[in-house]
Amino acid sequence: MATQNKVTPTDSPQPTPILIQMGIFAAVLFVSSLISPLFPASFPVPTPVIGLILLYLLLATHIVKLHNVEKFGDFMISLIAFLFVPSGIQLAANLDILRTEGVQIVLVTLIATIILLVVVAYTTAGFIWLAKHVFHVNTTVDN
Amino acid sequence: MISLAVTPHMAVWGKWLSDALGTTATGASAGNAIFGIFLSLVVYLIGQWLFKIGKGFFLFQPLFVGMVLGIFILFLLAKAFGTTTAVFYKSAYLPGGNIIFWFLNPATIAFAIPLYRRNDIVKRFWPVILLSLIVGLFISLVIIYWVAKLFGLNNAGIASMLPQAATTAIAMPISTAIGGNAAITAMACILNAVIIYALGDWLVKFFRINHDPIGAGLGLGTAGHTVGSAKALQLGSIQGSMASIAVVIISIVVDLVVPAFASFMGLH
Structure with missing residues (x-):
């Protein structure tokens, strides 16, 4: 029961070309950067937080599939400690x-x-x- | 241009170096990003190498080594150029540092992927996740308040410590709003990540946190932000997913809870 809707990377077909994956990320960030200033100064919600929610919603609604974003996304996550330097x-x-x-x-x-x-x-x-x-x-x- | 006029031939070297690094006396960026990117990579790779030959000694975590070594090198170079570390950092390091820093944007939204991979857990446990983060943050705030008081921090110092569970871009304005110092809060947020990256494995073992994978994930995401989420992913997919959701939700909870808590405690 617990496994019925567990999303595994193995069910994904051929990954989307990396430049298109970067394009999806850029588009999500761009839309998020338009939404972020709509929040009042007393309740700041920065662009990357909105972007995370947005990308999650796109995945959950199957508008974006895992194979469209996971190659670039997993690569970025693997860099996170370095990006913090x-x-x-x-x-x-x-x-x-x-x-x-x-x-x-x-x-x-x-x-x-x-x-x-x-x-x-x-x-x-x-x-x-x-x-x-x-x-x-x-x-x-x-x- | 900062002169390095100890001896005449050093002045020539100094001019050449400061031209190359784009260092100016005012600290204004001359826009040469290569030094910042190169230094970041070198210190991080030295960290990775030390971590490998040090057999995983926690102080040799690449991020920690990179940070300490990077600051030390900037400190030495600033001395050599006869300027302050802050000015040298701004003019020589920041242009390159900012380019790497920018990539935290796509790296942060990338955590939607591990979050979605365990959407089964999110769907089943969302009330527990929400409740745990709100109650957990509230308890933490009370303890952090008293710890800060015990260490003799003044009201501004305490206020700077309270919003650190949120991501830096949220924590800084909240800190200012409750009478804290945004720079200190930003420093705390950065240290959170460095500490979790260096001590995370040990803390998880010592406090037996991984008995409950959902709790371990939420804790690591709250305490260590996106770096904590990367750590959580190493423990398992549930931990990684829960840490990713914690990064988002805790930021919004801090937005809502910390100003109310601060005014209740009479901080501002």
Whole structure:
């Protein structure tokens, strides 16, 4: 039952040419960049977040098929750590902040990261336990 | 042009180098992107090499090595050019860095793919996913608030720490709105990713998080943003899918919850 609509890459035919895949990404980003400014300044939703939702909706409605985007998409995901290097190096511009109150900020951020990871993971586990034992929902998943 | 006039022949070298790097005294970009792209690749590849020969020692994670080494090289070069690291970063590194940085846009929307691959889990568990992220973020905010207070941060410092679960583009304006410092918040968001990338595997094992693949995914996506999602994908398709959805939903939840929380705590 759990597997009936699991989408596997093996059911996809010949991948779309890479330039067309990039075109789809560019189109999604372009439309998202038009939508993003429509949100008020007090409720910012940046272009890539809208783009992620948009591409997901296109896939879920089968307007875009997995084989149209997954070759380029998986490649981009495999690069993500490298793409983050300039953001990390960006801290070089903020060395003066680090010099004054840096130790506390870095320590609080380190602890906050661990808190977010552990609290969200265990809150989820708790709700799934509740769903299973109190509401008797089948919560078995196959990896 | 910044002169490197220690000795006459060094001045010539200095002029040639600063021409090549596009360094100007004001920090204005001369638009030469090659140095920034080259430096980013070199430091990251050194990181990969260290990680390989260091048998996966966590401090040798390529992103972490790349960041530290990159900043160190910019610091040394800035010293040699007789300017500050911030100015040298802006004029010599940023043009190339920005080109690589831009590709985070398509890389972020690409996470729609692992999300959709486990659409079965999304369809079955969406109420749990939504509830867990809202409640989990709220509990985290309370703890982070008290930890920040305990470390003696002032109200502006605390406010800068609260929005970090969101993606940088959301966290920064929220931080400003609740009286925080957007630059510190951006730094926190970047550190989140670096920390999860370096310590993620160890944390997942130490806190036994992977017992529940949905929770592991949501946690990694919340704490480590897209880099956390890449980490989650290594654990499995469910974890990757859940981390991808967490990146989107937690950003919107931060949008809604953090300003209310901050004003409730009297931060602004």
